[in-house]
Amino acid sequence: MxxxxxxxxxxxxxxxxxxxxxxxxxxxxxxxxxxxxxxxxxxxxxxxxxxxxxxxxxxxxxxxxxxxxxxxSKEEILTGLAELVLHEIQSVFDQPIPANIPLREKLLFLFERQLELARKRKEIAGLVHMGVVAAGDHCDLHRERVDLLAEFLRDHARPGELGGVPPEDVAMMLNGLGATYFLEWLHREDDVWLKEKFTQALDVILRGLRSPG
Structure with a gap:
């Protein structure tokens, strides 16, 4: 057919x-x-x-x-790269996550998968995080990543783990944090450093969310 x-x-x-x-x-x-x-x-x-x-x-x-x-054209290729990245990012979020672990471990689980994808697509990851592949006519990668992360938080955060902060706001924090560290990782190529720094920053954010106002 x-x-x-x-x-x-x-x-x-x-x-x-x-x-x-x-x-x-x-x-x-x-x-x-x-x-x-x-x-x-x-x-x-x-x-x-x-x-x-x-x-x-x-x-x-x-x-x-x-x-x-x-x-x-090059512009069409750039849009194609953005669509390829978005498809593969979505596939990372679609993979199952263990349900009986705290949000911190779920986010680290997700981080490991994203790092694996970044290793596989290092050239494209560099273009994304350096802003070369950004918003095409129909594909805003930044917005899509934030939306996927917000949906992940809504699905996986237990009551109180976000401290009443809307998932969309936490998603923007985490997305900005991840982009900053991944950009540095592109220069260092040090997975141990990246995981250590991301974990440290994630703990600071989650402690702040759980702290009383």
Missing amino acids: AVVKPGFDGLNGDSARMTVHPRRAREIARTRQDILEAAARAFARNGYQAVTMQEIAREAGYTAASLYSYFS
């Missing part, structure tokens, strides 16, 4: 609607991901503004003409 993909025909973004067979759809998805990962490496190495579509094509092992069959 064919798969109907509205708004994207697998070769360029101009067609409003086209039928793509499943095998071809998988090939297109793999090729697009190869190009996105190559672009992330090139952007991280030389900077977004300096990189050309021809350089991305060389990094990915394609001709420039082939590259334009999948992405029409």
Whole structure:
């Protein structure tokens, strides 16, 4: 059976609607991901503004003409990177968390998963945390991360663990904290340091939330 993909025909973004067979759809998805990962490496190495579509094509092992069959511009590639990151971040939050542990341990559990993803996607993680991949036309990564974290807190915080502070506010604190430490981690590449500092800061926040006003 064919798969109907509205708004994207697998070769360029101009067609409003086209039928793509499943095998071809998988090939297109793999090729697009190869190009996105190559672009992330090139952007991280030389900077977004300096990189050309021809350089991305060389990094990915394609001709420039082939590259334009999948992405029409650097801006479209940047949006694709943002969508890839968002999809993988969502998958981290979708994984089950043990229910019978305190919020602190749940957040550290989530932190470990995010660190694993950052290791896997280091070039893209660098672009995200340095602000290169930010808000596309339909994808605000910062807002999405805060929303995912707020939902996580609503689902997993026990009564009193947030001290009456709205989950959205705590999510913004934790998101800002995490972004700051991950940015430093990109330079240090020291997982032990990152976990120690994040745990220390998390304890300060949680103690403050539990303290009477």
